[in-house]
Amino acid sequence: MSENDLLLRTGADTETTVPASDRPAMPLGPDGLDRYTRRDLRKEEIAIARQFHGGTMWPYAVAAFGCFAVWLSFFPLAIMGMLNLPLAFVLSCFFCVGGYVTSHEAMHSNIGQPGSKTRWLNEAVGAVSTIPIVFPFSMARLMHLEHHYHCNDPLKDPDYTDEAPNMWAAWYKTWYNRQPGVDGSIHHYKRILAEMGTPAARRALVETMILQLVFMGTLFTMAWNGYAIEAALIWWLPRHIGLSYIRFFLSWAPHHPREGKTGRYENTNIFKSRVGHILSMGMQYHLIHHLYPGIPNHRTKEAYYALKPILKARGVDVSPL
Amino acid sequence: MAAVLKQVLAWMPFFFGIGFIAPLTAQLMQLWEIPAPFGLSPIAFGLVFGGTWGLIANIRGRWL
Incomplete structure (x- = not known):
């Protein structure tokens, strides 16, 4: 007996009883999964992700305060002529970049949730970490959370201005966006904060202005007292290098290409970095951070490999790693 | 105050x-022993150079 015979009812016409296509019984999503499969995958995903939340966070606080203290000591040491400037320059670049990593944990309250005993530590870590890049924590947190809420939205994602067609254009844009007349990075942030108009946004704008004036005041004072080269190598140049590095690895690389990619599993990529896991600050697994911001940076790699089969089933390109 | x-x-x-590029230029010229043109002192040259560059950046909205 043929397959058609099995499908046919007695007396029925072949054309009306045999389906013309293998159309599914229920509508499938763009990922080809029905909603029951998606729900089961999501439950499994949450159960796995939960295992990676929290953990030891004090090293972030030690790193933040330790690096800030060392960086701060460079200024009097430079004036006293007791500083190895090339070494201080390299370390300052490292502190500028690393400071964003520690502040990033504080932005997501991973060091201390509101109302917890360690909340003060969370806020203190955030506050000191971004001083070397002249980017107040209040502004950094507001803008970063907006980035999470509206990831890859051309109008609402504050980091959308980092988008560029390729790696070299992205590096160029990290510098271009900081130009005084360009509506990119911090200038873009200031405009968004002014539009928000909330008390928190106003506070962030005031703190930004104060920190920028302190930065300029320090540079000018040191420069006119004979320490311009020292000021350039301890703060001015490391800040620029750090900001470009942060913009490239934390914004462009994990989100490129941004256009039209606003879905939960498509707004961030898994990518293989040429400089490795540590030097790219764990950003190869940035998708995990966007799915679960409560997973600390040092556990995203581990969480990715645990979640990889589910991510693959959800249509994520997991081939790079 | 805010307007100011x-x-x-x-x-x-x-x-x-004028606040940073000028003294930085002067100190780099002294470090690398580069004489200032037109008989200017390093800081005078730095002020002309830094002030002009800063003004252009202000008007154009780009440093380069």
């Missing part, structure tokens, strides 16, 4: 030119 600070920040590239 906004004006200061609006002219920041020019101030940066």
Whole structure:
């Protein structure tokens, strides 16, 4: 007996009883999964992700305060002529970049949730970490959370201005966006904060202005007292290098290409970095951070490999790693 | 106060030119033993160079 015979009812016409296509019984999503499969995958995903939340966070606080203290000591040491400037320059670049990593944990309250005993530590870590890049924590947190809420939205994602067609254009844009007349990075942030108009946004704008004036005041004072080269190598140049590095690895690389990619599993990529896991600050697994911001940076790699089969089933390109 | 600070920040590239680039230029010239042109002192040359560059950056909205 043929397959058609099995499908046919007695007396029925072949054309009306045999389906013309293998159309599914229920509508499938763009990922080809029905909603029951998606729900089961999501439950499994949450159960796995939960295992990676929290953990030891004090090293972030030690790193933040330790690096800030060392960086701060460079200024009097430079004036006293007791500083190895090339070494201080390299370390300052490292502190500028690393400071964003520690502040990033504080932005997501991973060091201390509101109302917890360690909340003060969370806020203190955030506050000191971004001083070397002249980017107040209040502004950094507001803008970063907006980035999470509206990831890859051309109008609402504050980091959308980092988008560029390729790696070299992205590096160029990290510098271009900081130009005084360009509506990119911090200038873009200031405009968004002014539009928000909330008390928190106003506070962030005031703190930004104060920190920028302190930065300029320090540079000018040191420069006119004979320490311009020292000021350039301890703060001015490391800040620029750090900001470009942060913009490239934390914004462009994990989100490129941004256009039209606003879905939960498509707004961030898994990518293989040429400089490795540590030097790219764990950003190869940035998708995990966007799915679960409560997973600390040092556990995203581990969480990715645990979640990889589910991510693959959800249509994520997991081939790079 | 806020309006004054906004004006200061609006002219920041020019101030940066005379406040930082000028002494930085002068100190680099002294470090690398580069003489200033037209018989100028290093700091006078730095002020002309930094002030002009900062003003151009202010007007054009780009440092380069």
